[in-house]
Amino acid sequence: MYLLTTEQSKKSEKQIKAKILKSAYNLFITNGYHNVTILNIAQEASVSRNTVYNYYQGKSSILKKLIEKHFKTGDSKNNNKLKGSEYLKFLIDQTFDRLEDHCGFLRVIYPMVFFTDSFSYLKEFLFDFTIGHINRLEEAFAELGYINPYDEARGLITEIDGINLHYMTVHEMYPVQDIKEMLYTRYQLS
Amino acid sequence: MSPRKKEDNLLIREERRRSILDAALRLFANKGYESTSISQLAKEVGISKGLVYTYFDSKEALLKSLVFDLNEMERDFWEDIQNEDPSRMLSNIFNGYFNTLINNKDKLRLISALTFQVEKFDFIQDLASQKMSAYLHLFEDLLNKIGFKNAKDEALLIGALLDGIAMQFLVIHNDYPLDKFKALLIQKYCPN
Numbered sequence: 001m002y003l004l005t006t007e008q009s010k011k012s013e014k015q016i017k018a019k020i021l022k023s024a025y026n027l028f029i030t031n032g033y034h035n036v037t038i039l040n041i042a043q044e045a046s047v048s049r050n051t052v053y054n055y056y057q058g059k060s061s062i063l064k065k066l067i068e069k070h071f072k073t074g075d076s077k078n079n080n081k082l083k084g085s086e087y088l089k090f091l092i093d094q095t096f097d098r099l100e101d102h103c104g105f106l107r108v109i110y111p112m113v114f115f116t117d118s119f120s121y122l123k124e125f126l127f128d129f130t131i132g133h134i135n136r137l138e139e140a141f142a143e144l145g146y147i148n149p150y151d152e153a154r155g156l157i158t159e160i161d162g163i164n165l166h167y168m169t170v171h172e173m174y175p176v177q178d179i180k181e182m183l184y185t186r187y188q189l190s
Numbered sequence: 191m192s193p194r195k196k197e198d199n200l201l202i203r204e205e206r207r208r209s210i211l212d213a214a215l216r217l218f219a220n221k222g223y224e225s226t227s228i229s230q231l232a233k234e235v236g237i238s239k240g241l242v243y244t245y246f247d248s249k250e251a252l253l254k255s256l257v258f259d260l261n262e263m264e265r266d267f268w269e270d271i272q273n274e275d276p277s278r279m280l281s282n283i284f285n286g287y288f289n290t291l292i293n294n295k296d297k298l299r300l301i302s303a304l305t306f307q308v309e310k311f312d313f314i315q316d317l318a319s320q321k322m323s324a325y326l327h328l329f330e331d332l333l334n335k336i337g338f339k340n341a342k343d344e345a346l347l348i349g350a351l352l353d354g355i356a357m358q359f360l361v362i363h364n365d366y367p368l369d370k371f372k373a374l375l376i377q378k379y380c381p382n
Binding site for chain 2: 113154158169173183
């Protein structure tokens with residue numbers, strides 16, 4: 001056995017954590033949160049159960065991390081610079097690009113939002129996330145000169161939620177391209 | 191005590207069946223289908239676990255009955271919204287939809303949550319897609335008659351908006367501006 005330098009061990013720690021998260025993400029999506037155990041996650045990630053517990057207190061803290069990661073994707077700093085219709089286009093494109101991946105994960109977390117008080121963290125997180133999006137979108141609509149930018153923003157965010165929901169229900173039967181074009185036309189994007 | 195007549199027995203059975211279904215809806219809708227056990231359900235109704243099984247073979251059988259009940263409710267809704275004038279009918283649908291949202295949170299929460307588990311329940315998957323396409327066709331038809339171009343796509347967006355509204359309302363409840371959306375929808379799609 002040789003000793004790892006701090007840097008090396010940090011790197012491998014990061015890799016192990018990423019592996020655990022990836023395994024948990026896939027398992028939650030295929031089997032449902034309730035049906036997955038820490039042991040399953042450990043096996044999928046080819047690490048021991050104890051290793052998982054080294055980094056995460058339990059299933060719920062893994063989920064918490066995944067939620068933060070999932071919803072942060074695509075919200076990088078450059079998007080803050082996008083103006084008006086650029087941002088609108090970005091948001092719509094992102095919605096349709098991520099439909100499949102996003103819906104898989106939403107299917108894991110949406111039931112929790114409805115049911116358990118123990119997931120109040122999730123509820124607050126999604127609430128803040130939605131409000132953040134609405135505010136950002138409201139700005140964009142204001143830049144474009146809409147009379148009621150807030151209503152417009154709230155409406156579009158709601159529609160996007162519904163699109164996700166419908167996609168979850170009928171998958172490939174959902175006319176993704178038509179809907180996207182419809183939104184492009186409505187907001188005069190190209 | 192005089193012996194029970196056959197009809198009395200049937201009545202008792204039907205009442206008990208009802209109370210099991212009501213309790214199941216309450217529990218499924220608030221705790222979730224997965225997290226509810228038949229024991230908890232029996233406790234909620236105040237009967238033994240064994241007795242529950244004389245009415246329903248399994249948790250899934252219970253769920254099926256609930257879903258078909260919901261379907262009945264839906265049938266009444268269809269009757270109520272009918273109107274010869276397409277614009278009136280569309281606004282009836284919007285009004286009915288928002289009323290249902292406010293008055294049947296439990297049922298809707300259950301249905302929405304189950305829709306996320308469609309792979310697990312084929313019958314719900316079928317029902318959900320059937321229902322969705324029935325609504326979309328109706329919207330399309332009404333929008334066509336009202337004179338919208340692109341009625342088909344417009345119908346899809348109305349469908350998405352309505353379901354998105356339900357979703358957000360069920361999560362954040364009264365913080366959601368339901369009235370505003372109802373007004374906007376009627377204003378946009380239902381000319382006088």
